[in-house]
Amino acid sequence: MSIARRRLAAALGALVLLLLPGPATADLSPEERTRILRHGPWPPPWRPDGGNRLSGDPAAAALGRALFFEPRLSADGAVSCATCHRPELAWTDGRTRSVGLAPMDRNAPSLLDARGRRWLGWDGASDSLWAASLRPILEPGEMGGTPGRVAALLREDEHLSALHRALPARAAPEDETGLAVDAAKALAAFQETLVSRRTRFDRLRDGLAAGRPDAAAGYPADALRGLRLFVGRGNCSLCHAGAAFSHGEFEDVGVGYFLERGRVDPGRIGGIDRLRASPFTRLGRWNDGGDARPTRHLVARHRDFGLFRVPSLRGVAATAPYMHDGRIPTLEAVVRHYSEIDEERLHADGSRLVRPLRLSAGEQADLVAFLRTLTPE
């Protein structure tokens, strides 16, 4: 065969390889494809929060942004929302447990993609983004603020006052609590803009959805093996479901709930108590509308003790350390936890969701490789 013919044969061979499905995605079963497709598309369509009259309002987002970085909201004038949610750390603080006015019991979750969540906080003590924004401002150990302090800033600070005056008018009187709620709703409007970027996984997923033969082009082989574990034997996608990689509810994954000095973190059961005791819920007078049915029909059960909200996995490689108390430092250790989970530590009544996966070292590495493709490069 001449050199020219060999070159032509090589070129044709390369073309055929490009046109055929990659061997990795061709191996996917119809069930695997269906399960993978359920994790998209991303980002989801924007739906304003009917409970927040300022949702989606650019002027409110501008006020919210200013308030987010405003330490004067706190009792000592030194703690802002950004103390625990730093933009350069994927809106976490990188600590095991956060420190506001006092050391806290939980890890600061990322604020990315918080919009649209039904429950916020590790225990779901808030049923809206605006209520979740007000809670830390008023918590004594976090920012220790008061409605009066928030109201004074909106009334007296020239810049903040001007931003507040630019908001749509509202019927309720502007008492201190009403102004604090306005501030919280503006903070929520700002956080609604924090949406995680598309990832290598999204390109793979959308390629599969479109039936493109090169869907896996550029997607690492080890990550694809990890993805198959994730939606298959690992059963991870039962809880880390949907485009957000979370079903948004609460589970026990054997992390434990004991704190120092014999204290325990009651998790979801405590969150439900706090929600019901709060005037700032979807059932309260400060809510502007929207769907309050989940809050109305919420039920507390014994098994809710020690459960914590299933976090989204989008951007997960940038949000270490992990779990509600930040006790697991790396993604590798998280996967090892699920591989070797101690069933004796699972305390939720009757739940048989979590079992030790008994993954090989290679499988653990594959799962980590997949998780890393959920974070934008």
Added chain:
Amino acid sequence: MKAAALVLLWPAAAAAADCGATLGEADVRRIERPRYTLAFRPEPAEFELGEVFRLRIVLCGRAGAPAPDLVRLDAWMPEHGHGMNYAPLLSREADGSWRADGMVFHMAGRWEITFDVGTPSRTERLVAEEAVE
């Protein structure tokens, strides 16, 4: 006393009885028992993961028997051993039908909806299987 019975669901079109005709033509499930029929329809018609839905339920007597009451309603995932995180509110409509508001299937997989039918002191449990993707 409670008796458990897992029964087959007839497609609406094939159901002999007219029970549940008021629920509409499509998406109606029926559970046939010798002395009564339970018909129900979800709203929205498709179960969507994590979304709130309602059931509309009709109970009809058969062979001259009166229609029993719907005493309780719940749902759970037998493979996982857990139920819903939300308590449905059961209420009776003016036309004698029932509605269950505030239900949420928060996990993909096989769910069983349980209907306790009869009187508060004596019920029979009917079970309908639904798949959520």
